[in-house]
Amino acid sequence: MTVTVRFAPSPTGRIHIGNARTALFNWLFAVKNRGRFIQRFDDTDVERSRQEFADSILYDLHWLGIFPDQTEYQSRRFESYDAAVEKLKAAGVLYACYETPEELDLRRKVRRTRGLPPVYGREALKLSAADRAEYEHDGRRPHWRFLLPNFKSDPFETERTEIHWNDVVRGEETVDLASLSDPVLVREDGTYLYTLPSVVDDIEMGVTHIIRGDDHVTNTGVQIALFHALGAEAPAFGHHNLLTTSSGEGLSKRTGALSIESLRESGIEPMAVASLAVLVGTSENVVATPSLAELAEKFDPEATSKSASKFDPDELVVLNRALLHHMSFAEVRDRLMLLGISGDHAEPFWLAVRGNLDKLSDATTWWRILREGPQPAAEFGDEDREFVGQALDLLPDEPWDGNVWKNWTGAVKKATGRKGKALFMPLRLALTGLESGPELADLLPLVGREGTLARRP
Numbered sequence: 001m002t003v004t005v006r007f008a009p010s011p012t013g014r015i016h017i018g019n020a021r022t023a024l025f026n027w028l029f030a031v032k033n034r035g036r037f038i039q040r041f042d043d044t045d046v047e048r049s050r051q052e053f054a055d056s057i058l059y060d061l062h063w064l065g066i067f068p069d070q071t072e073y074q075s076r077r078f079e080s081y082d083a084a085v086e087k088l089k090a091a092g093v094l095y096a097c098y099e100t101p102e103e104l105d106l107r108r109k110v111r112r113t114r115g116l117p118p119v120y121g122r123e124a125l126k127l128s129a130a131d132r133a134e135y136e137h138d139g140r141r142p143h144w145r146f147l148l149p150n151f152k153s154d155p156f157e158t159e160r161t162e163i164h165w166n167d168v169v170r171g172e173e174t175v176d177l178a179s180l181s182d183p184v185l186v187r188e189d190g191t192y193l194y195t196l197p198s199v200v201d202d203i204e205m206g207v208t209h210i211i212r213g214d215d216h217v218t219n220t221g222v223q224i225a226l227f228h229a230l231g232a233e234a235p236a237f238g239h240h241n242l243l244t245t246s247s248g249e250g251l252s253k254r255t256g257a258l259s260i261e262s263l264r265e266s267g268i269e270p271m272a273v274a275s276l277a278v279l280v281g282t283s284e285n286v287v288a289t290p291s292l293a294e295l296a297e298k299f300d301p302e303a304t305s306k307s308a309s310k311f312d313p314d315e316l317v318v319l320n321r322a323l324l325h326h327m328s329f330a331e332v333r334d335r336l337m338l339l340g341i342s343g344d345h346a347e348p349f350w351l352a353v354r355g356n357l358d359k360l361s362d363a364t365t366w367w368r369i370l371r372e373g374p375q376p377a378a379e380f381g382d383e384d385r386e387f388v389g390q391a392l393d394l395l396p397d398e399p400w401d402g403n404v405w406k407n408w409t410g411a412v413k414k415a416t417g418r419k420g421k422a423l424f425m426p427l428r429l430a431l432t433g434l435e436s437g438p439e440l441a442d443l444l445p446l447v448g449r450e451g452t453l454a455r456r457p
């Protein structure tokens with residue numbers, strides 16, 4: 001059977017680096033197993049779901065290098081969910097309930113004071129047809145609960161019922177169905193909660209592996225029971241740990257914190273995001289990994305820690321620098337062109353400056369300095385000004401070869417007796433206006449003889 005995974009966010013906001021972790025775990029799992037990746041939008045909540053968010057999620061996935069084999073929207077699949085509801089009703093495992101939230105709250109409190117677990121006591125199962133008719137007559141609409149198979153013959157005599165699975169990430173897992181309330185599958189306005197559509201889709205779309213955050217571990221017990229109630233075998237499950245910020249806060253689509261979009265806009269490379277999103281909270285070191293293919297080689301779901309993983313967004317900047325440092329000209333040529341960096345000098349320029357960039361767009365600063373001169377020009381004391389003037393008088397004629405910097409500074413050293421910082425710093429300041437930056441040996445040929453002489457202070 002073809003390995004088939006899905007990434008199933010609700011399109012209610014922009015995805016963040018924690019969502020990217022889920023998407024990438026699925027994508028890399030598919031890559032490793034030559035499988036298929038389904039992009040599924042869990043948009044049954046039509047009030048909060050927006051096409052604009054679905055589009056932005058697809059855009060973010062493409063930017064990360066994820067290209068789904070199939071894209072699905074739950075809002076277009078209600079017929080399938082309605083059919084599943086009929087099937088469950090016919091089997092007697094979906095029952096109508098009429099309690100208001102306040103009534104349920106009160107019942108929970110009563111159960112607690114009696115030392116009972118605060119789960120739903122299945123009171124609605126005791127309603128007669130006449131009771132139900134009366135509720136309906138009063139204008140109450142039912143919500144529908146799934147009767148969990150946690151009893152032998154009497155649903156009021158629940159007993160420990162263990163659901164086991166061998167989690168792709170966490171190993172052996174167990175959920176006791178007797179510790180859970182029968183989940184509501186359909187709300188009183190007829191809308192679906194996430195649980196049923198998710199299982200119906202996973203069945204109909206042939207999903208073989210459900211990889212998602214560990215906030216869903218308990219759902220998995222319920223969902224496995226639901227797979228069985230619908231006559232299907234449950235797929236394999238994997239639950240990865242969640243990411244939190246350094247202060248321990250969870251990430252939320254709603255706040256937009258650390259959204260993929262904001263990271264992209266601040267100049268973070270996709271592979272910096274992917275490297276951190278996949279490797280943090282695992283036994284692998286978080287290192288800048290240049291491609292998803294290489295990341296797939298490092299990816300091992302079992303190496304993921306079981307506890308939440310803190311990460312520091314500043315790590316992204318470190319990874320970004322490391323990626324840019326090794327990026328070939330071919331990889332960035334088009335992007336440099338969009339920044340106005342092109343022509344014969346573009347490649348040697350890139351090779352000269354890439355080691356000094358925090359983000360790719362910083363290249364424009366260096367491009368401008370080299371072409372237009374230091375901005376602003378450095379200020380020199382009398383002695384240094386005289387020294388730079390003397391040095392410029394010794395600048396070799398063109399054509400230059402790769403040794404021009406060495407030859408020139410050798411001659412300057414001999415003529416002036418200056419060496420080390422006293423020799424190089426005034427020349428660096430004259431050429432760039434800055435105290436640090438790329439190797440001058442690489443920059444000088446890019447400035448050229450005319451440009452260098454024009455920098456005479």
Ligand code: GLU
Binds near residue numbers: 007
């Ligand atoms: N829409 C659910 C979520 O974002 C999907 C969970 C799942 O993968 O089943 O949490």
